[in-house]
Amino acid sequence: MLYRDAGRDAMMIHRTERMSLLDVDNLSLSLDGSAILNGLSFDLWEGYVHAIVGPNGAGKSTLAFALMGLDGYRHIDGDIRLDGESIRGLSVDERARRGMTLGWQEPARFEGLPLRRFIACGADGADDETITEAMQQVGLDPARYLGRAVDTTLSGGERKKVELASILAMRPRLVLLDEPDSGIDVDSLHRIHDAIGLLRDAGTTVVLITHSMEVLGWAQHAFLICCGNIVDKGPSDEIVRYFRNKCIPCDHKNAPTLAEMP
Amino acid sequence: MTDEQPARQLADIASIHAAVGDEDTAHLLIGLNEVVSSRAVAGLDVDVESHDEGVRLRIVVADGAVIAKPVHMCFGLLQQAGIQRIDLDFAVGSGAKIDVIAHCVFPNATDIQHLMNADIRIGAGARYSYFERHIHSDAGGLLVVPKAKVTLAEDARFRTDFELVEGRVGTLKIDYETTCGPRSVLEMTAKVAGRGDDKIDIRETGHLTGEDARGALTSRVAVRDDARADVYNKLTATAAGARGHVDCKEIITDRGIANAVPIVEVSHPKAHVTHEAALGSVDSKQLQTLMARGLTEDAAGDLIIAGLLS
Numbered sequence: 001m002l003y004r005d006a007g008r009d010a011m012m013i014h015r016t017e018r019m020s021l022l023d024v025d026n027l028s029l030s031l032d033g034s035a036i037l038n039g040l041s042f043d044l045w046e047g048y049v050h051a052i053v054g055p056n057g058a059g060k061s062t063l064a065f066a067l068m069g070l071d072g073y074r075h076i077d078g079d080i081r082l083d084g085e086s087i088r089g090l091s092v093d094e095r096a097r098r099g100m101t102l103g104w105q106e107p108a109r110f111e112g113l114p115l116r117r118f119i120a121c122g123a124d125g126a127d128d129e130t131i132t133e134a135m136q137q138v139g140l141d142p143a144r145y146l147g148r149a150v151d152t153t154l155s156g157g158e159r160k161k162v163e164l165a166s167i168l169a170m171r172p173r174l175v176l177l178d179e180p181d182s183g184i185d186v187d188s189l190h191r192i193h194d195a196i197g198l199l200r201d202a203g204t205t206v207v208l209i210t211h212s213m214e215v216l217g218w219a220q221h222a223f224l225i226c227c228g229n230i231v232d233k234g235p236s237d238e239i240v241r242y243f244r245n246k247c248i249p250c251d252h253k254n255a256p257t258l259a260e261m262p
Numbered sequence: 263m264t265d266e267q268p269a270r271q272l273a274d275i276a277s278i279h280a281a282v283g284d285e286d287t288a289h290l291l292i293g294l295n296e297v298v299s300s301r302a303v304a305g306l307d308v309d310v311e312s313h314d315e316g317v318r319l320r321i322v323v324a325d326g327a328v329i330a331k332p333v334h335m336c337f338g339l340l341q342q343a344g345i346q347r348i349d350l351d352f353a354v355g356s357g358a359k360i361d362v363i364a365h366c367v368f369p370n371a372t373d374i375q376h377l378m379n380a381d382i383r384i385g386a387g388a389r390y391s392y393f394e395r396h397i398h399s400d401a402g403g404l405l406v407v408p409k410a411k412v413t414l415a416e417d418a419r420f421r422t423d424f425e426l427v428e429g430r431v432g433t434l435k436i437d438y439e440t441t442c443g444p445r446s447v448l449e450m451t452a453k454v455a456g457r458g459d460d461k462i463d464i465r466e467t468g469h470l471t472g473e474d475a476r477g478a479l480t481s482r483v484a485v486r487d488d489a490r491a492d493v494y495n496k497l498t499a500t501a502a503g504a505r506g507h508v509d510c511k512e513i514i515t516d517r518g519i520a521n522a523v524p525i526v527e528v529s530h531p532k533a534h535v536t537h538e539a540a541l542g543s544v545d546s547k548q549l550q551t552l553m554a555r556g557l558t559e560d561a562a563g564d565l566i567i568a569g570l571l572s
Contacts, residue, residue: 070550096556108547111482111511113569121565122555149569163551170555 021046021174021205022067026078029066036062038228039078044174049196049206051219051236053243055250059228060209061105064176067207068102069095082174096122099173105182105209107159110150115162118150122170134165137198139191156183164195175199178209193218216240269299272338275397276365281334289334292317294346305329305358316347316377325355325385332393333360338367339374342403348378356385356415366396371432372403380410384418384446391421398429402458409437414446416472424452425571431460431489438465444472444501451480453571456489456518467496470504470533477506477535484567485518496525499533508537513544513567 020043029037036059044050052060065073067080069092079086087095101122110118119134120126132142138161148154150162160183167175180192196218199206208215216222222239224232224247232242272291273282281287282299288306291299295312302308305327309320323329339346354360368374384390398404414420424436431454442448450466462485468477479495497506512520524537544563552562 068554071546091553091559092550093553093556093558093562096554100554101556102551102554104547104551108545108551110548110566110569112572113565114572117565117569121552121557166555 018048019046020044021082023081023084024067024078025081027063027066027080028077029062029073029075031062031072036228037066037076040225040228040230041078042223042230042233044205044207045221046173046205047200047203048221049200049208049219051208051210051216051222051239052225053210053216053222053239054225054231055211055247058225060211060225061178062228063225064102064178064207064209068092068100068176070102096172101167101170101172101175103160103163103167103175103177103180105179106156107163109152109154109159111152113150115148115150116146118162119166119169122166122172126169130169131165134168137168137191138162138165138195139188140165157185157188160184161188161191164192168195168198171202172204174205174207176207176209179212180208181210181212181215189214213240213244216243268293268296268340271340272298272336272365272367275338275367275369276334276336276395278334278336278365281332284331287331287334288329289336291336291338292348293338293340294344303329303331303333306333306360313347315345316349318349318351320351321353323354323358323360323388323390326357327355327360328358329360333362334365335362336365336367337376337378338365339376340367340370341374342370343373345375346377348376348380350378350380350382352380352382354382354384354388354390354418357387358385359389361391362393364392364394366394366406368396368398368404369429371399372401374403375405376407377405378408378410380408380412382410382412382420384412384414384420386415387417388415389419392423394422394424396424396426396429398426398432400429402430402432402460404430404432405435406432407435407437410439412438412440414440414442414448414475416444417446418443419447421449422451424454426454430458431456431462433461433463435463436465439467439469440477441469442472442475442477445474446472446476448475448477449480450478451482453482454491455484455486455567455571456491457485457487458489459487460485460489462489462491462493464491464493464495466494468498468506470497470499470506470535471501472504473501474503474505475499475501476504479506479508481510481512481522482570483510483512483520484514484571485512485520486515488517490519490521492521492523494523494525495537496527497535497537498527498529499535500529502530502532504530504533504535506535508535508539510537510539510541511570512541513570514541515543515563
């Protein structure tokens with residue numbers, strides 16, 4: 001059985017205990033000679049839904065890729081600790097086997113790879129019930145989709161749901177979701193929201209990478225990033241206000257003046 | 263007709279016991295140059311002539327005959343060494359329909375040549391699909407050379423798939439050339455994975471000579487270790503309304519070498535042929551997606567390649 005009895009209401013539960021799952025310490029990263037992340041330090045509390053919000057080009061996705069240790073994003077300065085232990089030297093799969101995973105803004109296509117096999121690949125010994133349940137939880141009808149491949153015959157939104165189903169089946173401790181609403185139609189958005197609720201209700205720490213006000217509202221706690229720096233952090237409703245009132249109208253996104261720097 | 267022991271062995275290896283035992287399913291099992299088991303069905307006429315190194319086969323599907331169940335043919339050599347030549351003359355009558363699954367079984371090969379030379383004629387409005395499934399040894403001691411000239415009359419359809427199910431390729435030289443009449447449809451697909459010092463040479467050619475003929479040539483190849491693959495797919499279009507596409511993907515790992523030459527020739531202003539070719543290592547985003555679920559890099563690569571070749 002996967003995640004039951006969770007949903008929109010589960011998102012509203014406010015925890016009182018704050019146990020750090022992932023500590024990010026003075027994390028910097030340059031790509032092609034340009035500084036993208038500038039000495040970021042923050043904690044991700046276990047079981048919380050966090051959001052990392054900021055304008056395009058702020059470094060949000062780069063931060064997610066660096067945390068996951070993707071190729072090309074591992075040459076960081078600073079440290080990342082999971083359960084207090086540095087994971088800086090670990091590869092993507094080693095981090096995944098410690099419970100971390102990532103959902104892409106635009107999930108990959110896999111010619112010929114059966115959807116069933118893809119969903120099961122992160123869930124050791126996943127049976128048919130686990131797979132079909134994960135599919136149903138993101139609004140994919142198993143009768144219609146199980147025989148298909150994760151290829152170009154699926155739309156971007158469908159692949160997004162398939163990826164989320166694979167994450168539900170995996171039951172990670174920490175999931176980084178890059179633009180979880182990207183390519184998702186309005187009718188399906190609540191499914192994604194509910195799936196995130198299911199993850200959180202099962203104790204998964206969720207990090208939403210977003211510039212959507214709606215998705216930001218799904219989080220309990222948020223970090224506002226601009227130009228590779230954390231500009232603000234706090235309860236998501238406060239960050240929503242700051243983002244709406246200060247960031248969106250800002251004339252110099254990702255090129256802040258000194259006075260605007262944290 | 264059944265020669266029980268070799269028939270059973272071939273059927274075992276090819277996993278076709280159910281088909282061989284089914285009285286409504288035609289089959290033909292050939293070990294080296296002998297028919298070890300066969301069954302005919304109405305509308306299908308098979309004539310076999312043995313010679314020292316193989317057989318000459320003449321197969322005729324009568325006009326209008328619809329062979330309801332796939333016909334299983336098995337060409338095998340259970341020995342380690344030898345030569346098997348198959349000369350095939352295959353005529354599918356007008357309006358007929360037949361699916362053939364050919365099982366080429368060489369589980370112990372260390373020095374075997376399997377040479378097929380086929381002349382295939384598909385009549386007007388007929389449909390013929392030919393799935394060639396190979397089971398080889400892990401030694402790689404095989405030379406497999408399937409050659410075919412195929413002619414499609416008007417409104418005919420021909421589909422062929424080549425797949426290596428098990429074992430190592432050895433040396434494979436596929437050479438198919440098809441001429442397509444008006445409104446006919448051609449689909450040729452080859453999916454092969456090479457390793458060790460395997461050599462894969464695929465030459466598939468389609469001539470879209472009839473008005474509104476359609477053709478698709480598809481190759482999916484993966485090479486690792488020191489294996490090499492050369493794929494030459496060619497489509498020509500010389501008639502109005504002819505449409506075609508050549509699609510080649512090759513994944514290389516280790517010291518593998520891949521070479522793809524898609525050729526399209528169009529000599530009619532109302533014909534249209536496209537091509538695409540992608541060669542390279544396993545896609546990084548695919549790899550990292552699967553690794554982010556906990557698969558090792560090797561396991562992720564294997565899964566991606568298995569999907570591509572499925």
